[in-house]
Amino acid sequence: MNRTDRLYAMVEELRAVAPRPRSARWLALRFEVCARTIARDIGALQQAGVPIYAEPGRTGGYILDKATTLPPVNLTPGEAVAMAVALHGLAGTPFHSAARSALRKLVAVMPESAAAVAREAVQRVHLVGDGPTAPVPAVVADVLLAPRVLLIEYADRTGALTARRIEPLGYVGSRAHWYLVGWCRLRRAVRAFRTDRIASACATDEAIPARTLTAADVAIPHRQVSQLTLD
Incomplete structure (x- = not known):
């Protein structure tokens, strides 16, 4: 058992027996x-904020305060990313630090595999200023969590449609719009697609090849671009 799994299992063991204590010796035998x-x-x-305290004496040990902790939370990677985006809107308010702490606690109790997917996905979301309010089609919204080649019909400024096959790399959100950044196989280059101009979208079964979304791909002159995080 690695340390992350052990810490999680230790909290759940203390939760299961609370308010009774578990001694260090008992825990050492349990987790080898x-x-x-x-x-x-x-x-x-304790440093991470888990309310564990020690009860001295021959029958003492470590006790978890169940009244101030959450049971296991089945947060999906998409939900974790959504919370990180929502948290961005609290920047500059008195609640920002508390909200960040809450998000860290929720991510800490996610299964490690799900947390890893969420951390990888959130690194591909970039917000400009306060971030956008425009909706994003569900098919487009899901492509960062399950990266697949996307078939879209895209309207230019005149409304003319072109069929594109793109490899999604990430999102950029301005105040007015979301942009899906991806490698366009038609143009053979990285392009940004305004999501409200995507007339139709269909995810294929083709996994995208490894490509890196660089700072230059999301650079917007004279604007502050924020990188989201789950930490």
């Missing part, structure tokens, strides 16, 4: 580590 490792793990959990 030494008591010193248990002490370090408990310290790390």
